[in-house]
Amino acid sequence: MKVQNNSEYCLGCGLCQVYCAAAHDGYNGNVIKAFKKGTPQARAGLIKKNHESWINTCRHCQDAPCINACITGALQKDEKGTVFIDSQRCVGCFTCVMVCPFGHIQPSRDSSRAIKCDLCRGLSGTPACVAFCPNGALRLAEEVDRP
Amino acid sequence: MRYVIIGNCIAAAGAVEGIRSADQKGEITIIDGEKRGCYTRPLISYLLAGSKPSSLLYYRPEEFFAQQQARVIAGRAVRIDPAEGQVVLEDGRSVDYDRLLLATGASPVIPGLPGIEQPWVKTLYTWKDAEEIEALIEAGGTAVVLGSGLIGIKAAEALHQRNMKVVIVEKQEQILPRLLSPWSATAATRHLEEQGIQVLTGREAMSITEQHQVELDNGVKIPAQLVIVAVGTRPNQALARDAGLETGQGIIVNRHLQTSNPNIWAAGDVIETRNILSGTAEVMALLPLAHLEGYLAGCNMAGKSANYPGGIFLNAVHFMGMHIIAAGDPNSSGTVLNWQEGQSSLELTIDGEYLVRYISINIPGITGPLTAITEKQMKIAAGEWQEFIKQPSIANLPAAYLAETRRWEDDGSLRCG
């Protein structure tokens, strides 16, 4: 599974980032609390270019270079194929950042660890970015195995 | 099918995953010469610094091998008998194999300096090394680090965090010579010095005295409670050579990571790998490559044909709050483009339509795509880089790159798990 852009309908409003940050910041998705009390940071960057915009979200590659590269075993893949970071194990070496061909994985704001999209693993239901996209520009796509 | 892996490290873990991706039943045996389990060498400096508990050193937890039904034997392999399909251990036991993987890694180079045998002169390569150094740490004392490669720098940082005075002695004119350009090395050196680490470049240690002194080539004697030797590593290919396998700087393998013996594969720091950029075979002791090589070797051993294209030099290191990421051919030449803003900088080397090297300091977020562009040798018009370097960001990456990544998704060359 991965979050898929439909950039034809991306408004570049940035709500995906707001809700992503809130979902991962320990305040249970409460936007105001997360932004007023926490240090919210979205997992995926919103890219705007020539009137087009999209979020640079994780593709959850089958042969994920970030997992190959991780020196601590912090980057893992769960049974659903979601690539996630065990932040307890991450030492912030950013080898994963270096090898992600999409530039999706980013340092945390304090540079102490890497952060990435985990499809809101551990939270209930749809990833926050998809759930709160006001224009259906994001959707959770099941990867179909191509021949 | 009996699979045997010599060495319990990154490549071994990768190999187990590779074998299991194709063969759920075969018997896997790992011969763990260090008898420490599968841990990550680059993390031992964190152990030394006291910033991480030892439990976090493990690359894969013990359950991992149990889950994968891989048996781990503590013991050092001393001989391989290819004719019999047997590995002999130092305690006399032998293990039979159908398919064998050599993941014997590398060892630190010990220069032939006078006094190098002093008990307070150490390498920092294994867990055991870290434990031995731990006993020698003396707050307020001076530690001399010979060599400013990744291990040297991380050792210097760890000892500095343990409140030792640290002096780095580097034979070359700059630190991190395999990673940085002179321009970027200057910034890194300044950063180290600002943090209180003394950096002596273009200097060589001539001898180490019993009086706890390191004598340099200019005659200066530095008092030292502790000396860390970090001047390089070399592959452990004795077993292979003794078994009659072809070797060069490292064990020679084909694109399936197979040695000259069809039942023996090799992966990790012990092999010669194709450098994608130069096209030559080199020892590229890089962790990301080790895992991939192990994984692909495992696939091939289990009968699932997988090609290994080789790799490029790439490294990410951070010390004292500075994040350096660099990739590409250190010996490359071409047009150099620079960008700098405060403590951050980026340096690109462009050779015609190709990006052949980049060095980033404190701007890690942009490096993933740059690595991909370098490694996959994407054609990018030089003008695009001129635009990019004005304000490096993902959005400003060359259009050709963005188109290429979209193509991966569209044509299925990139698959999601």
Place this chain on the structure above:
Amino acid sequence: MLKLEGDIRIPSGCAIAAVMNRSAERFDGHTIIASIATMHKRSNGLGGGFAAYGIYPEYRDYYALHVFYDDDGARQMCERYLQHHFRIKDREPVPVRRTRKITDAPLIWRYFAVPREDRLYREQLGEEDFVARVMMTINSDLRGAFVASSGKDMAAFKGVGYPEDIGEFFRLEEYQAYLWTAHGRFPTNTPGWWGGAHPFTLLNWSVVHNGEISSYSTNRRYLEMYGYKISLQTDTEVIAYAFDFLMRQQGLSLEDTIDVIAAPFWSNLEQEKQAHLRRKYAGLLLNGPFSIIVATNNGLMAVNDRIKLRPLVAATRDEFLYVASEESAIRAVAPVLDRVWSPGGGEPIIGLLYNKKGLLEASPVGLQTDAQSA
């Protein structure tokens, strides 16, 4: 002041019943009275009535006009009007039996008459259209006069009271008919009006009806487009006119007519023709709960609304066909039956005399293509 039927629309609950002998052997009114009396509780004493077919064989070629008058003045006015349009062979008061149960009865007269040739010629109307037009005019324009029935060899006997009392009042045991229908009414408004009781008739057609047509206004406004004057504001009147319009004016078969008034659901339509019928006569779909018995000289048809929101039971025994709101009303007069069934919504019961082919063909009215231009 309470408004009368005709001034206001009064919904009502009801009982209906019919008995017919398919060999056209006649029998007296005891049976139908006994049948409708069984359903006493389904009416409230504010309306009851009967239609009888085959009662005036000696006047078979004359229209039997049964007329209610409020007073003698109304009678004189109406008779002058009738004489202007008809050649009247015989006229007399309808014989009644004075009982304590029936009060406020109007003057009730009957006339056996045929249209005057000169009037027919002048009006350029077919005979039936002419008769129908004259009767409608009396009902709507002549104050104090009301035509209860105007068919041949048939009559409607109706009034305010329980149906069995109305039957006794009209001395129905003295009449012989091969087809009887009956109605007991439960109007939800107090003042009964004799004209408002069932059956409602037009020429030979009579309708008894149980239920309320929710589509009344739609149906009424549809019929008004085709010149029908709706004077009574009763659903029954609309039903009678709908039959008249569809069968007599539009020439639809009985089956097609039923496909209009109790149309199959779109999802159940089987033929393109039915769809066309539904589309073209959408305004005549009788929507809402009803069960009706429509009778004419050669038989009867009974049908429910299309989702059967009102009761209707049918039964046969030898030559006899019985229809009633409740099975008890049939068992009361024919304890032993060959077959008893309850038809589904929109599924008609058609009872024809043996020697007749279709309900319409036996009608004295017939298709009058030459009258369409009127």
Place this chain on the structure above:
Amino acid sequence: MTLSMLTPAFTVGRNEERCIRCGVCVNQCINEVHHLDEDGFMWVTDKNCVGCHRCAVLCPTQALAITEFPLAFRPNNYWSSASLREIYAQAETGGVLLTGMGNPRPYRSYFDHLLLNASQVTNPSIDPLREPMELTTYLGNQAAMLGEREKPLLKLEVPVMFSAMSYGAVSLNVQKSLARAAREMATFWNTGEGGLHSDLKEYADSTIVQVASGRFGVTPDYLNNAAAVEIKIGQGAKPGIGGHLPAEKVSADVAKTRMIPAWSDAISPAPHHDIYSIEDLAQLIETLKVATNYQKPVSVKVAAVHNISAIASGMVRAGADIVAIDGFRGATGAAPMRIRDNIGIPIEMAIAQVDQRLRDEGIRQSVSLVAAGGIRNSADVVKILALGADAVYIGTAALIALGCHLCQTCFTGRCNWGIATTDRQLSKRLNPEIGAIRAINLLKAWEHEIKEMMGGMGINAVDSLRGNRLMLKGIGLEQHELELLGVTAAGD
């Protein structure tokens, strides 16, 4: 003039305890009401605010409140503040006051003075969840006798269609949303007079194409990529005047669809210059029938004006299969305010009168009546059907379903909701997949409500609701109004 007397209409309040400086309001307001400076300071320019709520709706913390600008004129029951502001605006510009959407003036709404009936005791109400309930409606000439060939008809599974709204006046995504919804719900959408974009040809079977005075985009191909053709004579928002799509909305794509030069004004003349009288209409109707091989019903749409009954009768006799009447609440992308607010009559009156007139003339079976202009909800639908319409067109309600907040500034082309605009960046704010779902939901909800109301009346087919004025009672109406509507008073 340096001094403007036009004070802001709205003021935007920001709850600082809630604002997280995410910048969504800034990047969503095309009118540049919000500005976040480099110091993290938020600026608000009230006078730019049109009250469209885009910022407030998207604000993730509900930090924004938009209220009327609190500047009171001395109370005056005759010279309202709106009157004053309109004069200030004209004194500054010297121009006609332009506006968008429908007539907002407080004229009597007859919908709000009509009550519906329901069954109690004497007959049962019908539960639409348990019993079949039919809304299937056919539009067109249904006078053919049994056995004759029927005229072409439109079949609707719900008697609600989407009004004509042209590409150019609204974004292509609006049309895509409505076309998909129409197909899904088995009803129709209407191209308006802006041609048929090639992306929408796949919806031909659910499309009514319009032929209006500008003749934009009209080709044989256009006429044949439709289920019906509608001649637009007038619309409720601006009876008697033509249309004017300003050049700035005529993008290359709009221009191609309309077959006119890009970035030029698209003018629809006030009259059709080939229809100066009723016999000319008859000829155009016949022409269109010939052009479509008599396979498609032809509708004629007019605004509800004073002598609408006679006009409608003439249209039927001229061969119209469907007469669409647009009441004075009908909306538009742009109209002179004085015209929108002062011309025409209510759709309720128009339908009541036209239905009766056509019945009196015996030609009601030859035509279907479609009511448009101000249908706000399913009860309005039920009432107008009971008054005599066969189906309705909804425009404003459909746009509101898609996100329109009735700010009435459609004519600027700067619609923050991506509806009344052809700007690509704004248009993409309406994802037609979502738009279609919202429009479908609206129709489904209304469908369900209509069925509930019909069930209450004891009716299970919409045929029996049509013209069933006994199901309506007037409340608070004068006797002559009741008579015109053909209903009696509540309690009567």
